[in-house]
Amino acid sequence: MQVNINGIETRYVLSNEGGGPWLTFIHQLGGDLSVWDQLAGYFRDDYTVLRYDLRGHGETAVSSEPFTIADLSRDLAALLDALDAPRTHLVGMSMGGMVAQQFALDYPSRVDTLTIADSTGGTPPEGRALFDQRAAAARQDGMAPLVSATLSRWLTPGFQAAHPEAVEQISEVLSHTLPEGYAKACEALRDFDVRSKLGAIRCPTLTVAGRHDTGTPPAATQAVADAIEGAQFELLDAAHLAPVEQAHRFAALLETFLERPV
Structure with a gap:
């Protein structure tokens, strides 16, 4: 399905068999x-x-x-309105976790619970140049040169060897991401920092990190908590895409978290 959100043609998929x-x-x-296909099927x-x-x-x-990430937060609000x-x-993973944090700060009355996976409350000064480099590389050479190094950060060698079909799908999506879209998102991540505001979040919150995540070390996700x-x-036995590598464990954690009394 497509809908125009803040002037942007936006794709979404809605699964509401349960009507919950x-x-x-x-x-x-x-x-x-x-990337959420398996988990969506579990919860729908x-x-x-x-x-x-x-x-x-x-x-x-x-x-x-x-x-900015604040713009992406407004996009989500407009999509929910529509x-x-x-x-x-x-539930947000990596960049999605940053959008989720921003949304919880911007629209606290609209968030029942918050789950943040493999994410951080802000890009440290030493990380800003890295996002500039990735943005420049995507604009200059396209996505192909970025794929191998990105997958090595996202997924452990063991998972890649055991689940080549999952790796192929994730690689395909990354390869076909529009370079300018990727670059602009890198610049939004570069400038993101809500660490001083996180104490204002009052909704029940679950944070999950991958033990082998080198891009966003577990300590950064724990700092959000x-x-x-x-x-x-x-903490799960995974790299950066912990909800993918440990889908069953993540689903169990999320199910328990969503069902607990507030």
């Missing part, structure tokens, strides 16, 4: 909504599951102007 509470998944940099009988492509990713158009969803449980009162932190 809204549950929204937000993907990583260089990904698209397909009990929740109204929403997945969508962020600006410049998948089948969502690239904006002509630069954008779908008549007053509030949602929110430490900043939010009552937040839960879990």
